[in-house]
Amino acid sequence: MKRLVLTAIALAALAVAAPASAQDKPLAGTSITVLMPSPQSPNIASEFEAATGIKVDLQTLSWDDIRPKLVAALIAGTAPADVTEFDWSWTGQFSAADWYLPLNDAIDADTVKDIVGSTIFTVNGNLLGVPYTNDFRVMLINKKHFADAGVTDTPKTLDELVAAAKKIKEAGIVEYPIGLPLSPTEGASTSWYLLTKAFGGELFDADFNPQFTSPDSAGYKAMAFEMQLLKDGLVDPASTGLRDAQINDNMFAKGLTSIMISGEPGRLGQMNDPAQSQVAGDVEAILVPTVSGKTRSYGLLEALAVPRASQNQEAAIAFVKWFTSKEFQIENYGNGVLPTRTSALAELNQQGKLQSGDVLVEESKYVEALFPQGTPTWYPEFSTAVNTAINSAAKGQMTVDEAVASIAAAVEQAKAQ
Amino acid sequence: MTVAVAPRATIGGRTALPGDAVLGMLMVAPIVITMAALVIIPLGQTVWDSLHRINPMQAGTPFIGLANYSRMFADADVGHAWTNTLIYVGIAVTIETVVGILAAALINQVKVGRQWLLAAVILPWALPGVVNSVIWLWIYQPGAGLLNGILTAFGLPFDNHVWFNDRTSALIAVVVVHIWRMMPLTIVIVLAAMQSIPGHLYEAAHIDGATRPQMFFSITLPLIRSAIAVAMTNSIVAGFNIFDEAWVLAGASLETRPILVQIYLETFQNLRFSYGMALSLLLTAVSLGVSLIFVLRLYRTTRFE
Secondary structure: OOHHHHHHHHHHHHHHHHHHHHHOOOOOOOOEEEEOOOOOOOOHHHHHHHHHHOOEEEEEHHHHHHHHHHHHHHHHOOOOOOOOEEEHHHHHHHHHOEOOOOOOOOOOHHHHHHHHHHHEEEEEOOOOOEEOOOOOEEEEEEHHHHHHHHOOOOOEEEEHHHHHHHHHHHOOOOHHHHHHHOOOOHHHHHHHHHHOOOOOOOOOOOOEEEEOOOOOHHHHHHHHHHHHHHOOOOOHHHHOOOOOOHHHHHHHHOOOOOEEEEOOOOOHHOOOOOOOOOOOOOEEEEEEOOOOOOOOEEEEOOOEEEEOOOOOOHHHHHHHHHHHOOOHHHHHHHHOOOOOOOOHHHHHHHHHOOOOOHHHHHHHHHEEEOOOOOOOOOOHHHHHHHHHHHHHHHHHOOOOOHHHHHHHHHHHHHHHH | OOOOOOOOEEEEEEOOOOHHHHHHHHHHHHHHHHHHHHHHHHHHHHHOOEOOOOOOOOOOOOEOOHHHHHHHHHHHHHHHHHHHHHHHHHHHHHHHHHHHHHHHHHHOOOOOOHHHHHHHHHHHHHHHHHHHHHHHHHHHOOOOHHHHHHHHHHOOOOOOOOHHHHHHHHHHHHHHHHHHHHHHHHOOOOOOHHHHHHHHHHHHHHOOOOOHHHHHHHHHHOOOOOHHHHHHHHHHHHHOOOOOOHHHOOOOOEEEEEEHHHHHHHHOOOOOOHHHHHHHHHHHHHHHHHHHHHHHHHHHHHHHO
């Protein structure tokens, strides 16, 4: 009899619990696909499923390979995945094509307020993506290499940076101290944008007229600076064929370079993790050195977005919310993803977990938009013109004059369409 | 020659098709429908679309006539890409044909284990283009690459040499990988033709005192003309369609960018779909035009032999 009563109580408890569980996880059993750049934490799918009951097929590709996959599917009217990467640089094109679902109703005002970079992904009042990685530019240095070469002061100007690199090279610590992407990939473009700001200029005026063709312009000087670094033997000539990920992961993390010109704050955790880096404990961020000595930077945030063609929009939005929640952002910092939520950043810094926290907080005050006028629809064409011109100049196939002229011509051609 | 025409049957006063004609039409119908659905209609649609502006970032698809076609002649990047492509085609077709024939002649002499040799030769062709290209990317690597290692071992100054920093060596590096992948097909086609040449022709030539080179030029080459034409047609089409090798080895680099990479960038990066279609149609026309020379020659050769 006692056993019967106990069984009845257990069944009753289950009957009560089951609807409660269904209420907690209304989308349990749904499956979604997510397409993001590699690498991502291997625990994402299991943690999200535990939290929501939604199964995730997480697909990762290198950043440069994601866009073609997205476009091929979206132009055909299908969803490449239920949740996809959405880079700041695609905002102009993708909003004009109307491929993504506005998330205004799904994302609450507090979240938008907490994630300041949301404005970059808002076009005509439509929030097209929720930023998940707070990517702005700092420079990463190997402080042990600096110390071994006798460089004690942190470089604040570009001249000081070059002088430090030369000292490291002369001391025989590494052959090529500066890691600078020069291949025809996005990394070469973003480095040039940063150096253009470091030389005190902008790429375009308010009407998108190129501001980099004159020899006394910042963009021209930035490209000439890159070529000089190469000529001086401070940058590996093989960089013409290496993606930025290879330069960062294969060279900086192995101690083959001392300075990552276009450093991502999120990489600090990865670079100081002994499991992922041979220079763990030696890496720190410094403020971007400039000609004037007053640092400058710009934001390259990446967001998660839901294609209109997704068949599982509700579950997809649940994933976006979960992935950009404060709790997960704090956890995901361990995987090299810097939180986009101000509250998450503050908590990490308070806990002393934010590596080079003071530098990151200081640099974040100087983060500007690369295109304050809004990302143009022809940005991808412009970026390809930039990185192929830099690549050709680095290989000696073009002069700096020819390179900047070819970029300007590409801009005019793109604007004329 | 007398041709007998079967009388048409009449049904209810109407002329009916003879049974053989109906059967014939039924038999060709599957290929006609397939070709129409997969080739002719999409091709026609592509031609029509190329005369419109199709860009997902711009509303509507207005008719723009030949604007896409006239634009490509003023596009410097398209000019570069065509130049690179023609260089690839010229080098690839020449080397694949000459070396392919010589390799086939050599393999034809092998009596023992020919099947194993053939299997080894055909392996690069059987592998996907991207896999071949990645293997060669490692070979060309500046630091630990096999090529630099071998050259350095011979005392040559190629330590850390970057093959893709010079346009000439970069073009050669790309086309070598393409030749590596496509030459096995030429070898197989030519070898099959060589093996069909009756042995008594060589015996007769030998009795007449012909040397091996004389036999090759007077017997072998004339009898494998058709096979060479087929192989060259294939080489030309493959040469114009070079993509994997250039993309994996050098990305969008201007110095090595073939026309197919340019089409890819215009279509999937710049989202100018109808311009990409116009470029694709021109590529198809040029590729077909050059191939047609060999196909017509093949047709004449086989018809009168």
